[in-house]
Each structure stands twice: as C-alpha cells, then as structure tokens.
Amino acid sequence: MNIQDIKQRFEIIGNSPLLNYALQTATKVAPTDITVLINGESGVGKEAFSKVIHALSARKHGPFIAVNCGAIPEGTIDSELFGHEKGSFTGAVDTRKGYFETVSGGTIFLDEVGELPLETQSRLLRILESGEFLKVGSSKTQKTDVRVIAATNRDLLDYSAQGKFREDLYYRLSTVPIRVPPLRERKEDINLLFRKFSADFAEKYKSKPVMLDAEAQNMLAAFRWPGNIRQLKNVAEQLSVLDEDKNVNAYELAQVLPPERPGLPALMVNPADANQMSERDIFYKVLFELRKDLSDLKGVVFEMMQNGKTSMSADDFSIKPNENMNNIFNPGMYQNMSNQMNPTNMMNNNLSGFTMPNNNIIDIPIIHNPEPENLSIEQKEIELIKKALDKYRGRRKKAANELGISERTLYRKIKQYDLED
Secondary structure, eight states: OOOHHHHHHOOOOOOOOHHHHHHHHHHEEEEEOOEEEEETTTTTTTTHHHHHHHSSSSTTSSEEEEGGGGGTTTTHHHHHHOOOOOTSSSOOOOOBBHHHTTTTTTTTEEGGGGGGHHHHHHHHHHHHHHHHEBBTTTEEEEOOOOOEEEEEEEEEHHHHHHHHOOOHHHHHHTTTTOOOOOOOGOOOHHHHHHHHHHHHHHHHHHHHOEEOOHHHHHHHHOOOTHHHHHHHHHHHHHHHHHHSSSEEEEHHHHHHHHOSSSSSSBBBOGGGGGGHHHHHHHHHOOOHHHHHHHHHHHHHHHHHHHTTTTOGGGGGGOOOOOOOOOHHSSSGGGGGTTTTTOHHHHHHHOOOEEEOOOOOOEOOOOOOOOOOOOOHHHHHHHHHHHHHHHHHOOOOHHHHHTBBBBBHHHHHHHHHOOOOO
C-alpha cells in the first residue's frame, strides 16, 4: 500500500515531506513486532500513527487499545494495566484482568508513557523483555503476547537525567523512533487541513463551508499553532458556528486566534534569536536610565543658576534641591568671576571657560527647558504603527514585517488603538 492510499484510508491530510517520511517509517516497521516510540507535541495526531502500524501488521485482526497513561491515577494504574487479585487492596472486591491480559495477541498503545510512575515502568520493562507480568496482589507469573507502541510529548532522555524515567526502558521502547512533525513545520498543509475541517463542520451544522481570503490564508499559515491540529480544528469549528456569511477575512480570523504573547507587539523570532530580544530590552532600559540622569543634571544646573553660582565642582552633583548653597560653597569663590558671567547671561550665552577655584576649566553648555517628551510606551507604539502604515501606503502585511510582528497582532493593535482608515 502506497503513502497516498494510507492517507486516504486513515484520513491523514497533508503533503509535507516530514509527514511523508514519518508515514513511510510507520509502514516499514508495521509488519514486524518491533516496539515503536512515537515522538511529537500534543495535538499532532500520534494515535493515528499507532492505528496505521496496527492495521498494517500481522496483528490487525487482534485487539487494539489506546491507554492515556497521564489520565489514570497513580494508585490504580498498575491495576488497570496488569490486573489485580480479589482483596489485594481496599475496594478490590473481585479479580480483574488488566489491559496486557485482555489485549494479548494484539497491540496496546501507551500514550504519554513518560507519565508512568517508576514502579509501573519496572513492570512494563519486564513485559517488553520477557512477556511476563504479575497481577497486583498475586505471586503467579503470567505470560502475554502484546505489541507495545508508546508515544510521548516529553524528552524522555531529559526525564531520565532527572530520575523520572528509566533509561533502560527508554532504549527498550525506542527500538524504532518516529517523529510526528508539529503543524508549524507543515505550513503547506495548514490550509488543506482547514478546508477539510470546514467541510466536515459544514456537513455537521448544515451550513456553507468557511472560505478564507488570501490575507487570512497567509495569517493562518504564519500562526505557530501551539495546540497543533487539535487547535486548528477548534478554530475551524468556531468560524463555522460564529461567522454568518462564511467568508472570512484576516481581521475576522484574528478575532478567533489567541494572542501569541502579552504586552508589546510580539516579535516573530526563532528560539535562537532570544538573545536579540534581551539585548533590545536592555537597550530600552539604558535609554530610560540615561534620560533620568540627564533630568537630574538639568536640575542641578538650574538650581545653581537660581542661586547665582557660575561654576561647578564634583560635589555639586549630589546637591539636594532644598540644601543651603552658602553652607556648601565658599562665597569667596565668586570674587574673581564677576567679570566673566552673571546669572542672567548664563541663560543666554554659551557657558564655557569658567575658572574654578582649583584653576580647572569646565564647559557648561546652554541648557534649554524643552517640553517634556511623552514617554508613554502605548503612544510610541501608535506612532510606530502609523509610520509603518504610511510607509507602505496601508499595506498591512508589509507594515507588519517592518515592525517585526505578525499580521494578526497588527490587526489587533489597529483595532485596539482605533487606527482604522
């Protein structure tokens, strides 16, 4: 069976090379009894791959069961997987078979296997190595013939280093690893998936399928989709229910997409660019600190002017506004300066070349008192957005690229600041 037939049979949508490679690996390993570990983020469709492997294996007529290891309480998971004897613990009113006993001859899919307790991991390792297990509360060894397919969205080697996962179990499970790519690495498949989901929901709700314009399609492909296919499906369903005419533009799509990050416009950067962002934040902080220092310096100079002083020493920069100038400076220091400059001239001329008591020269520039600059981050944001829109004559895609933000974030900011034309 070729890849296209497999996609059609199991309703797998997409033509991404990464997706095709994962499917090819699954079809090659399916006829064997090798244990498989499927890696992938939450929502990428790992269970679909387990079904492909089972359906193409010699066990296809045997039972198949999917177990979410993270959804079973730690106190009962051993009983669920391996069974228990009557009276083995409080509430065990009868003997019970576990999944490994009931699925013998078939396939068991252990989703989120990284959430298994360490004691359960030891029991699972024994099954993988010898096919033997013990029911809870029993000393009688039982045999089972089960193929194990495991899946995780965790880095199990990292878990192993933290003492949360057995390293020997990791290597036993990952005889053949299969990586299912996240949706952000399958950008060419995003609109295909959306159209499929839209058609399904149109049939479900007896309505027209949702159609996206070109800008909305670009926005859909640019979004990072942390929830992967599951999240995309939810967005398609929201639009199918909430949008009346079913013709969705980028602005309408932005209303149902969650914000990528709070605060300032979110930069679309790779993890490798994290240092660049931190340098930008540091640069802003330094600018604000410099402005604060400059304001303090202006205050010192104007206070000296008001008190009739025409030269400065290093100690002047610690002057407090209400301190008595005569207690700090020697009045005699002004005797030889009366012909150089007076306080009135200090406001109108270039203040340079004054002789200090120790015969050092200090240049004091003309200091005007400009209108205080607006330091509102929100106002700066509005100005930058307006400049970008003016520069590209309202073309929002190019403006968003210039600002280093996503189109969706730009649409949200335009609405927030009421910048619509």
